[in-house]
Amino acid sequence: MSTGAEPGRGRSEPHPGGPASPPGGPESSPGVIVDERRRLINVAYRLLGSSAEAEDAVQEAYTRWFALSRQQQEAVASPGAWLTTVAGRICLDVLGSARARRERYVGPWIPEPLPDRGEWIGGRAGGGAEPADPADQIVLDESVDMAFLVVLESMTPAERVAFILHDVFRYPFAEIAAIVGRTPAACRQLASSGRRRIRAARTPAPPAAGQVGLVRRFKEAWESKDIEALVALLDPDATMTADGGGLVGTVLRPVEGGKSIAQYLLHIAGKAPGLVLLERTVNGRPGLVAEHTGVPVTVAAFDITDGRISRIWAVRNPEKLRAWT
Structure with missing residues (x-):
């Protein structure tokens, strides 16, 4: 990289030095x-x-x-x-x-969650349409996995x-x-x-098929309000963090413990009738999107350890959900 001037943070952009390209090159x-x-x-x-x-x-x-x-x-x-x-x-x-x-x-x-161009299940094939620019330009790989971004x-x-x-x-x-x-x-x-x-x-990610199955069982347990099934799918020391940005109501501190998370999720389900859960790819991994009257209101990303869900990141800030609408 040619930088004729001394580089450094907060200084002007690099001076256009170095070997010159031909005019119009x-x-x-x-x-x-x-x-x-x-x-x-x-x-x-x-x-x-x-x-x-x-x-x-x-x-x-x-x-x-x-x-x-x-x-x-x-x-x-x-x-x-x-x-x-x-x-x-x-x-x-x-x-x-x-x-x-x-x-x-x-x-x-919480970092902004990104959709994938496709779906990891059938159903709403293309239902999310093409993600908005610039999200449609971001390659989804393990370097945009939510757990990775949170560590960053x-x-x-x-x-x-x-x-x-x-x-x-x-x-x-x-x-x-x-x-x-x-x-x-x-x-x-x-x-x-x-x-x-x-x-x-970070812990090693489980095989993709295992992630899909675990998130799907979590979704089904939530929909059926089966607290025992939810607790069984959650690590006893699991943590759920929600990001509303002060723009929508949500818990302001992380919810800790599998049982507490399960109870909180059932409380939310009871307060929001008509909530529809969709299996979607979130930052390259299986996740869930909650819609109300057809509008995405929450995007949830998961971290899985030893066959159980150990972390949930629930993004509710509408400013971070523009790529999902």
């Missing part, structure tokens, strides 16, 4: 520049946990690119690397300010950027250093620290 053509957007959205979502914030960060990077003169653009050896550097620095700044914003957030903050929230902004760019997207530490304003050696340490956090917090 293919690397800086508008089509190639626009094609970078999908990759940048994927990077930014994993860094920020929000497709809306990812879109804003990438849009800002493009705004800065198109603000360059034609001569400055042609002087950039790799426009894709330039855009990555700028978008990465923007995300780093957003992560820094997000900590202060989330201190004022009402209740727990425990990292410092610099750790998260270094870990995601290196371990997920395979960027060299020399390029990451230009984004976080640290030496390559320091970035290596940041990524290593992030890697340890992931290893300490």
Whole structure:
């Protein structure tokens, strides 16, 4: 990555230095520049946990690119690397300010859940239609699994950027250093620290078929108000966290213990007649979407340990459900 100026957080975008591309060359053509957007959205979502914030960060990077003169653009050896550097620095700044914003957030903050283009069961094939932009550009894999994203929230902004760019997207530490304003050696340490956090917090995912069956039995038990079946499917030390963002009613603290979660779920079912549960893919894993009068009101993601549900993340904040409507 060519960065003629000294890189660092909060500084201006990289100077268009390095070997110049030929005027009008293919690397800086508008089509190639626009094609970078999908990759940048994927990077930014994993860094920020929000497709809306990812879109804003990438849009800002493009705004800065198109603000360059034609001569400055042609002087950039790799426009894709330039855009990555700028978008990465923007995300780093957003992560820094997000900590202060989330201190004022009402209740727990959960990363924005994403739908898949298809369904993992029959039924509403295409019923969710194509996810909204930019969610439709995000590749769903284990690096957007909700449990993974939640662990990322425990990292410092610099750790998260270094870990995601290196371990997920395979960027060299020399390029990451230009984004976080640290030496390559320091970035290596940041990524290593992030890697340890992931290893300490995550358990191996069960086979996909097992996840589907367990979530389906959970759905059926909830629908039939079978508390004994719910308790049997939940780990005794399970935790359920809900995110309403202060915009809709929900529990403001995590519900702990399988029995307490089962009782709470039955309480909710009794208060919301007409609630319809749908089996959907949530961040690449089997999950549930609760609809009321045809409108998604809750998206639930699950973590499974030793054949039981150990974590439930229920997103109710309507601002985080736009890709599901």
